[in-house]
Amino acid sequence: MAEFTLHDLQCFDAVVRCGGFQPAAALLHRSHPSVFAAVAKLERQLDLVLFDRSGYRVRATAAGLSFHRRAQSLLRELDGLRTHAAQLAMGVESEMHVVIGDLCPRPQVLGMLGRFFARCPATRLHLHLEAVGGPWERLFDDEADLILHWIDKSDSRVEWLDLCKVPFIPVVAPGFLPETVKRPVTPDQMREFTQCIIRDTARHLTQQDYFMIEGAPQCMVADQNMKKEIIVQGLGWGHMPRFLIEQEMRDGRLQSIASRHLPGQTQELVVARRRDRPHGPIANRLWDHIQQEAASLRHSLILQNRAQ
Numbered sequence: 001m002a003e004f005t006l007h008d009l010q011c012f013d014a015v016v017r018c019g020g021f022q023p024a025a026a027l028l029h030r031s032h033p034s035v036f037a038a039v040a041k042l043e044r045q046l047d048l049v050l051f052d053r054s055g056y057r058v059r060a061t062a063a064g065l066s067f068h069r070r071a072q073s074l075l076r077e078l079d080g081l082r083t084h085a086a087q088l089a090m091g092v093e094s095e096m097h098v099v100i101g102d103l104c105p106r107p108q109v110l111g112m113l114g115r116f117f118a119r120c121p122a123t124r125l126h127l128h129l130e131a132v133g134g135p136w137e138r139l140f141d142d143e144a145d146l147i148l149h150w151i152d153k154s155d156s157r158v159e160w161l162d163l164c165k166v167p168f169i170p171v172v173a174p175g176f177l178p179e180t181v182k183r184p185v186t187p188d189q190m191r192e193f194t195q196c197i198i199r200d201t202a203r204h205l206t207q208q209d210y211f212m213i214e215g216a217p218q219c220m221v222a223d224q225n226m227k228k229e230i231i232v233q234g235l236g237w238g239h240m241p242r243f244l245i246e247q248e249m250r251d252g253r254l255q256s257i258a259s260r261h262l263p264g265q266t267q268e269l270v271v272a273r274r275r276d277r278p279h280g281p282i283a284n285r286l287w288d289h290i291q292q293e294a295a296s297l298r299h300s301l302i303l304q305n306r307a308q
Contacts, residue, residue, distance in 0.1 A: 011038035101149025102131035134201030146273040160272040173234040184259030196236035
């Protein structure tokens with residue numbers, strides 16, 4: 001049996017995953033004839049029929065599917081080897097881009113980053129503050145080395161470390177709701193009152209609507225601190241991260257209207273980075289540093305909650 005090449009395997013893998021030669025060629029940025037020829041060559045070399053070409057769309061045969069399962073492990077190893085080589089070639093990064101999302105407890109997170117970068121004077125930190133879908137977008141536009149925010153954990157392109165859980169509570173200032181609004185409060189009752197929401201900083205991803213009540217007047221702000229101040233001053237209501245309103249809840253400047261109808265939500269704060277991108281030595285050290293400090297971050301937020 002003649003030796004097949006990695007190029008042949010990559011073309012075969014793309015045809016299986018894409019379901020045809022034309023989409024596989026587009027995925028690999030190669031011509032349709034070159035992909036077709038590579039797969040035909042592989043079949044001759046293996047003396048196997050890898051695809052059933054009798055129908056409108058090509059389909060992998062039983063032998064093709066079995067061979068593909070084994071080939072995938074080799075291709076994953078190849079990707080890992082390329083990533084490792086890229087990391088070795090990078091050296092110490094001169095700069096890093098970190099995105100902090102709107103659900104981060106900033107004093108704790110900034111302190112964690114400050115302690116790390118104080119020991120890395122040769123690496124310049126670029127810190128970005130984004131909201132809602134903005135952190136996610138920056139990560140996938142290759143504008144961030146890592147983000148501290150929520151993520152879609154089902155996306156295989158990212159790896160993450162759990163940091164803490166962040167409860168969001170619907171709150172109002174005392175006297176904001178008239179006495180005619182009966183408890184427990186429902187979304188229908190809140191539709192006539194101004195709802196304060198965070199502006200999504202994503203530029204081209206589909207804008208996300210969290211906690212929004214359709215038809216309610218809106219007051220849109222850039223960050224959680226402005227949102228809190230607007231709610232405290234009785235200019236609107238909204239969902240706030242609990243860590244940010246502990247003092248206001250204790251002294252009565254804010255009141256929860258959470259109920260079975262407006263239950264709030266708990267978000268998972270994580271640190272995330274691309275699994276399919278190389279990471280230099282400083283990025284890997286920062287990853288390890290955040291993992292080591294995660295327990296301290298969770299503990300500080302638990303103490304805040306107990307103090308309420």
